[in-house]
Amino acid sequence: MNVGRSMPNLAITPAEFSITDLCKEFETTTRTVRHYEDIGLISPSRRGQTRVYSPADRTRLRLILRGKRLGLSLEDSRQIIDMYEPGKTNIEQLNSLIGAIRQQRAKLDQQLDDINNLLKDLNKAETDCLKALNSNGQTDL
């Protein structure tokens, strides 16, 4: 893989990251990461005016990108990330939080179902292709 050759010889996780560090690691762009900051999804500290990302910031980014791969909107991801921090929540908030969690889970269950069906379809499509290839150049009809 050889993700970063400019890094010193440390196997341990660094305590902080630059914006390009994270972009290389997660294969995204600085514009994207800054956009997430613009809308308040990540709030890195600053050294001067340069952004400095903590391991926690990195985790947030990871979660956002995972959400993206699942087709979640950034607002969805914001909601989910907020779930991880109970924070100053009263009973009412906790209940609505549980509701939100269950909604997300229902959506994921549907997605699991969709994926399995699509995988089946793809498998069939592939074997059809392979069959067509084995029956050689009979392209017509």
Next chain:
Amino acid sequence: MNVGRSMPNLAITPAEFSITDLCKEFETTTRTVRHYEDIGLISPSRRGQTRVYSPADRTRLRLILRGKRLGLSLEDSRQIIDMYEPGKTNIEQLNSLIGAIRQQRAKLDQQLDDINNLLKDLNKAETDCLKALNSNGQTDL
């Protein structure tokens, strides 16, 4: 469920559908379905100028919407749907088709992984919530 009460008493699948039939069944809008036609994803026949959807059209719509739930773009869905129709394909096309199939599968595998991780996170978040609720009104710290 009671999806359509205006339908005659037929348990069998109708041979054709109106645009609102499909919209009700799949919980989408006429604008959306017409949009799919605009970009060539569905091509219903016409009676006069009214759209008439066949079971095959309905299936295409179902596949598109399934793709949407998985975060696929409409172009992704177009590609996948095209996979189901071997049609007039030469060997080169078949091979690139197989490549596309495997790419899609890789993406779905990643999604499965993401979903499982997110489900774990949600489970933890929920139990945390329930714990917080059981330890009653101790909202601070």
Next chain:
DNA sequence: GATGCATATTACGTTTACGTCAACGTAAGA
């Protein structure tokens, strides 16, 4: 035959999620 409802077309508007300059600061090396 006016009303109501489903359907149609046309066309501009909107939201999301960034892309893409431009213009500039700063620190490390050759």
Next chain:
DNA sequence: TCTTACGTTGACGTAAACGTAATATGCATC
């Protein structure tokens, strides 16, 4: 000191996927 690389802040652009009128047509019904 000059270049190179990485960083910053605007600010306008854009692609995708529809939303939202406005307007017109066809059919059934009261």
